[in-house]
Each structure stands twice: as structure tokens, then as C-alpha cells.
Amino acid sequence: MHPSDAENRDVIIVGGGGSGLAAGVSCAEQGLKVLLLEKQPHLGGTTGIAVGSFTASGTRHQRKNNIDDNSVDHNEDAGQFAQPEDEAAGNHELRAFFLSHAGDTLGWLEKMGLRFHGPSPEPPNRVPRMHNVVPNAKSYIAALQLRLVRLGGHIMTNASVEGLLRTDGRVTGVTVSMNGIQRSETCRRGVVLAAGDYASNAQMIAEHKGDAFAAVDGINPNATGDGHRLVASARGQLLNMSITYGPELRFVPPPRKSFSQLLPSNPTAVKLMGTLLPFVPKILINAFIKRLLVTWQHPEDGLLDDGAILINKHGQRFCDELASPGREIAVANQPDKVAWILLDESIIKRYSQWPHFISTAPEIAYAYVDDYLRLRPDVAVAANSLQQLATQRNLPTAALQAAATGTQTVDGVPKIKRPLQGNRWVLLGPVKSYFTTTEGGAAIDTSFRVLDNNDEAINGLYAIGQNGLGGQILWGHGLHIAWAMTSGRLVGRVLAESNP
Numbered sequence: 346m347h348p349s350d351a352e353n354r355d356v357i358i359v360g361g362g363g364s365g366l367a368a369g370v371s372c373a374e375q376g377l378k379v380l381l382l383e384k385q386p387h388l389g390g391t392t393g394i395a396v397g398s399f400t401a402s403g404t405r406h407q408r409k410n411n412i413d414d415n416s417v418d419h420n421e422d423a424g425q426f427a428q429p430e431d432e433a434a435g436n437h438e439l440r441a442f443f444l445s446h447a448g449d450t451l452g453w454l455e456k457m458g459l460r461f462h463g464p465s466p467e468p469p470n471r472v473p474r475m476h477n478v479v480p481n482a483k484s485y486i487a488a489l490q491l492r493l494v495r496l497g498g499h500i501m502t503n504a505s506v507e508g509l510l511r512t513d514g515r516v517t518g519v520t521v522s523m524n525g526i527q528r529s530e531t532c533r534r535g536v537v538l539a540a541g542d543y544a545s546n547a548q549m550i551a552e553h554k555g556d557a558f559a560a561v562d563g564i565n566p567n568a569t570g571d572g573h574r575l576v577a578s579a580r581g582q583l584l585n586m587s588i589t590y591g592p593e594l595r596f597v598p599p600p601r602k603s604f605s606q607l608l609p610s611n612p613t614a615v616k617l618m619g620t621l622l623p624f625v626p627k628i629l630i631n632a633f634i635k636r637l638l639v640t641w642q643h644p645e646d647g648l649l650d651d652g653a654i655l656i657n658k659h660g661q662r663f664c665d666e667l668a669s670p671g672r673e674i675a676v677a678n679q680p681d682k683v684a685w686i687l688l689d690e691s692i693i694k695r696y697s698q699w700p701h702f703i704s705t706a707p708e709i710a711y712a713y714v715d716d717y718l719r720l721r722p723d724v725a726v727a728a729n730s731l732q733q734l735a736t737q738r739n740l741p742t743a744a745l746q747a748a749a750t751g752t753q754t755v756d757g758v759p760k761i762k763r764p765l766q767g768n769r770w771v772l773l774g775p776v777k778s779y780f781t782t783t784e785g786g787a788a789i790d791t792s793f794r795v796l797d798n799n800d801e802a803i804n805g806l807y808a809i810g811q812n813g814l815g816g817q818i819l820w821g822h823g824l825h826i827a828w829a830m831t832s833g834r835l836v837g838r839v840l841a842e843s844n845p
């Protein structure tokens with residue numbers, strides 16, 4: 346880069362996940378000079394490992410399916426996913442603003458070549474609103490990166506932003522560490538924080554949620570809340586920091602990349618897949634989505650309610666399976682932080698057909714015991730005796746038998762409701778306790794400006810995506826990515842109209 350490029354730079358974006366790349370593209374589309382800094386060697390962040398659902402109202406896909414919808418109804422329904430106490434703490438006005446722009450964002454992404462399957466229903470949404478990107482969320486990254494580069498945006502990877510630079514109170518740049526060397530980067534219009542969430546920052550989790558939760562891992566180990574720390578360093582307000590998506594029990598990911606992850610996500614391939622999609626029979630699409638379902642999925646809590654038990658690597662029960670979040674915290678404190686779920690014959694039978702499934706993305710597809718045995722042999726094993734089962738997973742037989750029959754006694758672990766029995770056994774796991782994401786973020790206004798404790802905008806500092814959630818509660822599938830993309834798209838317009 347020439348020194349003159351740096352002098353004329355308008356915007357610095359911290360983070361090259363979904364929201365940061367969307368912001369980069371939007372700024373560049375408005376003719377702004379962009380520098381995007383990503384701490385990892387590659388772009389993507391949590392967005393790059395997500396399923397890719399994008400929930401929105403008033404989309405072309407809804408209209409094509411004669412679905413009459415609007416963002417006011419959508420906001421009302423979105424408020425029914427979270428626990429009432431979390432929803433009560435939410436920023437409903439900001440969510441209403443976001444949802445009124447989400448449908449247009451989907452259209453903006455389609456113009457870049459992205460293709461979506463759906464909309465699919467997800468109650469309590471009153472109409473289908475979930476759109477799934479083809480083939481998965483890596484496509485967002487590939488399409489946005491290509492467009493940003495084409496528009497002349499400058500991307501630096503291995504560039505970890507560590508501090509903010511201020512001139513007369515205004516944020517005018519950042520300090521960044523590249524391969525251990527510190528440097529300063531400045532810009533004329535604003536610094537946009539798009540550094541994701543803090544699901545893997547044990548210290549932040551302990552501070553805001555309690556020490557007991559610190560042992561729980563985030564799914565994305567790089568989601569370390571750097572952007573939240575930068576907000577705090579500028580005396581910005583952080584809202585709803587104790588609200589998290591999880592902890593939840595989830596199957597550990599497969600050792601090899603899943604079929605969907607191996608599909609090409611470059612824009613040409615995506616366009617081709619999108620064109621062919623309407624001609625693919627629904628049964629094949631569902632089978633494909635089922636494969637997605639068995640990668641990171643959360644086994645339904647109903648399994649434990651129906652009597653399945655949790656076992657550690659010593660073959661022992663270690664918690665009250667019915668108590669959440671106690672059981673998730675207990676799993677995080679077991680050897681290697683893992684556990685298995687033991688099903689007996691009657692539970693296997695129950696979880697082999699509708700309405701009892703092991704995991705789902707609502708109304709798209711449901712995965713049952715046999716699906717797991719077929720598609721995820723690394724986390725599902727069956728046998729006709731407990732002894733065979735124990736041998737297959739290298740667990741101590743006697744301990745497993747004691748746990749299953751209820752003869753095991755461990756201090757603080759209540760007796761099982763009924764002994765497990767029969768001639769067919771399934772062991773699911775390993776499962777781990779994970780935070781999927783965190784719901785705390787910078788307080789912002791509808792221009793994405795970070796607000797201080799007096800609700801005054803901090804000059805030159807913006808936050809988007811998970812970094813700038815602004816107190817919104819975005820439960821249900823598909824709203825986090827919709828927010829990442831929408832906040833990124835809109836902040837570009839705000840910056841274009843701002844004074845340099």
C-alpha cells in the first residue's frame with residue numbers, strides 16, 4: 346500500500362467475518378476507501394462456520410410463495426423465542442429498525458450472486474421466514490470477499506487490532522499487531538468494530554455470568570471479545586453481557602470436513618447450485634440439510650427428560666440430567682470436558698420417529714437415532730448389550746452397568762428415575778458444553794455509533810454484528826446472520842454520509 350492510500354483512507358473495519366465484510370463492501374460501493382483488518386490468517390469468523398440461515402420478512406422468496414408479511418409482525422414474533430426475562434431486557438426499537446431493513450439486505454446479497462433455499466417455517470414465526478444460503482455460510486464470505494477486492498478494498502489478515510487511537514476525543518484509528526510488530530493505522534471517517542462475540546473469553550464469561558460458567562467453551566475458539574474490550578476502552582456502554590446462547594450440549598464436530606463444507610462456495614459455483622436448486626426434488630434437499638443437522642447439533646433436551654443418562658469417560662453418571670444449566674456446567678468439568686448420552690431400548694424406539702427426534706432445524710428436517718448411526722458414526726454407536734457398547738467406546742463395563750441400572754452411588758448425584766434396560770443400546774457422543782454465541786454488545790444508535798454511559802455517541806466509533814448488538818435479543822434461527830449483514834450494509838451508507 347502506498348502512503349497516499351493510507352492518507353486518503355476513509356474507514357477501518359476491525360474483523361473480517363460476516364458483518365465486517367458486509368460493511369467493507371457497502372462502504373466501497375459508496376466510493377469510500379476501506380481497510381479491513383482480520384486477526385486470523387483467513388477471513389470468515391463465526392459466520393464462516395455457521396449453517397447460514399437468514400431470517401427476514403418481505404423478501405422476494407416470500408412474495409414468490411404468496412406469503413404476505415411485514416417487519417412489524419416479524420418483530421412481534423421474534424420476541425417470543427427467548428425466555429421472557431431476557432426478552433424484557435431487549436432493545437425492541439433497534440430490533441424493529443433492523444427487521445425493517447433485513448429483507449432488502451437479502452436482495453442485496455442475491456445481487457452479489459448468493460442463492461437461498463426457502464423460506465422455511467419456524468414457529469412461533471406466523472409465516473415462513475427462514476432463508477438458507479446455498480450451500481452453507483462459507484458462501485457469504487466468498488462472495489463478499491470477492492466483491493470487496495473487486496471494489497478496491499484493502500484486506501490485511503494476521504492483523505490483530507489491540508487499541509484505538511483518538512485525536513481530540515474522536516476515534517481516528519487503531520493500533521494493530523502484525524506478526525508481532527505493532528503499527529498504527531488511521532482513517533478519516535470512522536472505525537467500525539465488527540470483531541464478533543466473546544463466547545470463548547472465559548474471563549468475560551466469568552465476570553458477567555458467574556465463575557461456574559468459565560469452564561464452558563465457545564464453539565468458535567477465536568471469539569474472544571476483543572471488540573467488546575475496545576468498546577470498554579473507549580468508555581462505551583456494553584449491554585446484556587450476561588445473556589448467552591447456551592450453554593448447550595452439542596455433539597463434537599466430525600473429524601473430517603462434512604460433505605456440505607467440502608462443496609465449493611465461490612460465487613460461480615453458488616450461482617450454478619442456485620440455478621439448479623428449483624429442479625432438485627425436495628426429498629434430496631431435505632436429505633442434504635439433514636447432513637448439516639448432524640454436524641454441530643444440539644441433542645434435544647427431551648432425551649434426558651425421557652430417561653437417557655449422561656456418562657463420563659469413567660462410565661459414571663456425574664450430575665442431575667434434568668437440571669439445566671447445572672448439567673452443562675457439570676459436563677464442562679468432566680475429564681476432557683466430554684460426556685456421552687446412554688439410550689436404552691425404549692428410548693431408542695421413541696427417538697426413531699416423529700415427533701421425537703434427536704436434533705432439528707425446525708420444519709426443515711429431523712434427525713432420528715438411525716440418521717445418527719448412519720451419518721455420524723463418530724458420535725453414535727449401537728450394540729445389543731451394555732458390555733459390547735462399553736467395549737466399542739472404551740468405557741469401563743462395570744461402571745457403565747452400575748450407572749445404567751441405578752446401583753451407582755455418587756455424592757450429589759440423584760438416583761435415576763427408572764433403571765435402563767432391554768436388548769438394544771445406543772451411546773451418543775462425545776458431547777461437549779458450548780456457548781454458541783453471546784448476546785451482549787455495544788450500545789449503539791440507528792447510525793451504529795457506539796454510545797457512552799450518558800447515551801452520547803463516541804465520535805468516530807461504530808459497532809456492528811455481534812460486537813454491536815445494541816441490547817437486541819435475537820433468539821431463533823437466522824437473526825444473527827441477518828443482523829450481521831444488515832448492520833454491515835447500513836453502516837456503509839451512514840459512513841458515506843458522514844463528514845470526513
Ligand SMILES: Cc1cc2nc3c(=O)[nH]c(=O)nc-3n(C[C@H](O)[C@H](O)[C@H](O)COP(=O)(O)OP(=O)(O)OC[C@H]3O[C@@H](n4cnc5c(N)ncnc54)[C@H](O)[C@@H]3O)c2cc1C
Pocket residue numbers: 359360361362363364365382383384385388389390391392393394395396397398399504505506507539540541542564565567568569571572641781782809810811812822823824825826827829
Ligand atoms: C455453529 C454455528 C452455527 C450458526 N448458525 C447460524 C445460522 O445459521 N444463522 C444465524 O443467523 N446465526 C448462526 N450462528 C451465529 C452467527 O453465525 C454469528 O452470530 C454471526 O455470523 C456473527 O457475525 P459477526 O460478523 O458479528 O462475527 P464473526 O463472523 O465472528 O466475525 C468477527 C471477526 O472478527 C475477527 N476479530 C476478532 N477480534 C479481532 C481483532 N482484535 N482484530 C482483528 N480481527 C478480529 C474474528 O477473527 C472474526 O473473523 C451460528 C453460530 C455457530 C457457532
